[in-house]
Amino acid sequence: MRLVLFIVLCVIGFTLAQTDTAATDTAATTTEAVPTTATAPKNFKSELYVGGSAGSLDGNGVRAQFAGPEAFAIADDGTMYIADTQNSTVRKIAPDGTVTTIAGQVRDAGSAEGPAGQNKIGYPTGIDVDSAGNVYISDRGNDRIYRLSQEGQLTTIAGSGSGYADGPSRGASFFDPAGLAVMGNEIWVADKENNAIRILTPVENDYNVITIAGAQNGGWGDTDGRGSDARFDKPIGISPDGAGNALIADYVNQGVRIVTPSGEVTTLVKGLGSLVSDVVVDSKGRYFVAMYAHNDIAVLAPDGSILTQLNDFGIDINGPQDLEFGPDGALYVLNEGGNSVVKITIED
Numbered sequence: 001m002r003l004v005l006f007i008v009l010c011v012i013g014f015t016l017a018q019t020d021t022a023a024t025d026t027a028a029t030t031t032e033a034v035p036t037t038a039t040a041p042k043n044f045k046s047e048l049y050v051g052g053s054a055g056s057l058d059g060n061g062v063r064a065q066f067a068g069p070e071a072f073a074i075a076d077d078g079t080m081y082i083a084d085t086q087n088s089t090v091r092k093i094a095p096d097g098t099v100t101t102i103a104g105q106v107r108d109a110g111s112a113e114g115p116a117g118q119n120k121i122g123y124p125t126g127i128d129v130d131s132a133g134n135v136y137i138s139d140r141g142n143d144r145i146y147r148l149s150q151e152g153q154l155t156t157i158a159g160s161g162s163g164y165a166d167g168p169s170r171g172a173s174f175f176d177p178a179g180l181a182v183m184g185n186e187i188w189v190a191d192k193e194n195n196a197i198r199i200l201t202p203v204e205n206d207y208n209v210i211t212i213a214g215a216q217n218g219g220w221g222d223t224d225g226r227g228s229d230a231r232f233d234k235p236i237g238i239s240p241d242g243a244g245n246a247l248i249a250d251y252v253n254q255g256v257r258i259v260t261p262s263g264e265v266t267t268l269v270k271g272l273g274s275l276v277s278d279v280v281v282d283s284k285g286r287y288f289v290a291m292y293a294h295n296d297i298a299v300l301a302p303d304g305s306i307l308t309q310l311n312d313f314g315i316d317i318n319g320p321q322d323l324e325f326g327p328d329g330a331l332y333v334l335n336e337g338g339n340s341v342v343k344i345t346i347e348d
Contacts, residue, residue: 051340083124116152126180172209229264237278
């Protein structure tokens with residue numbers, strides 16, 4: 001009798017194992033695979049999209065002028081928003097190329113909330129836009145984070161001056177906040193001089209600021225790890241990777257770091273031989289890295305190895321500060337040195 005019972009239990013166990021395996025296989029086939037290999041693009045074509053000379057001039061396309069812009073963002077409809085740093089303004093570029101100034105006073109740095117035409121910004125260094133059309137701006141001149149509504153109202157949502165402090169938004173402090181990215185309902189900030197990655201989490205009608213990665217005493221380095229065990233050296237660019245993680249351009253470490261929502265930091269690559277100002281990833285899993293000091297953009301495979309560089313194709317770039325993929329699939333490059341946006345068409 002015991003032998004029969006043993007055989008029956010074995011048969012049941014085998015059947016359940018087969019069912020679990022089948023379920024696992026079915027789940028695997030319905031989950032989108034993450035690319036693990038990639039090939040280099042066959043060619044690139046570039047064209048000047050807007051700007052090209054120093055100044056502050058609204059208008060159409062290449063007639064517009066900027067002064068040392070350090071960040072830009074692209075909305076789903078192709079509208080661009082530029083942190084025109086040395087002009088202390090935010091500029092809007094419509095899909096037809098028309099440039100207008102929507103916040104700040106030209107060459108009149110300050111900190112004043114209020115409507116368009118009255119508000120002031122210090123030196124905007126990071127920018128992004130949410131699905132509702134609100135624009136978020138980091139300001140290294142005032143160590144604050146702003147929200148600019150579609151109606152042009154500028155409001156401080158975090159920051160109380162230079163320093164380091166987590167907590168309720170108005171009491172929190174930053175030290176030279178740089179890149180900024182809207183990720184879900186959170187705002188991630190590369191707090192450059194604090195060598196930390198900070199998050200603004202919504203709480204009722206306000207935000208709470210936490211440090212998700214980096215030394216809480218501002219210590220620098222290149223150590224991987226979780227939370228405060230990790231180290232950065234002037235993190236400056238930040239972008240979502242499409243899988244819930246943040247890609248960090250670790251400026252002085254000349255590399256790319258990946259931060260998970262739980263604060264785990266890993267290194268994709270470091271020691272690229274150039275200061276790295278930004279990084280974005282395409283649908284093929286390739287990383288495009290702004291090599292600021294080399295006036296170049298490197299294309300990396302998912303494992304961090306270099307596939308190619310744009311300079312090899314004769315692409316002219318001058319101080320690439322920020323990168324964004326547009327809804328048309330093209331790579332747009334914000335050139336700080338060239339006071340322009342260049343459109344790069346990728347041919348695979």
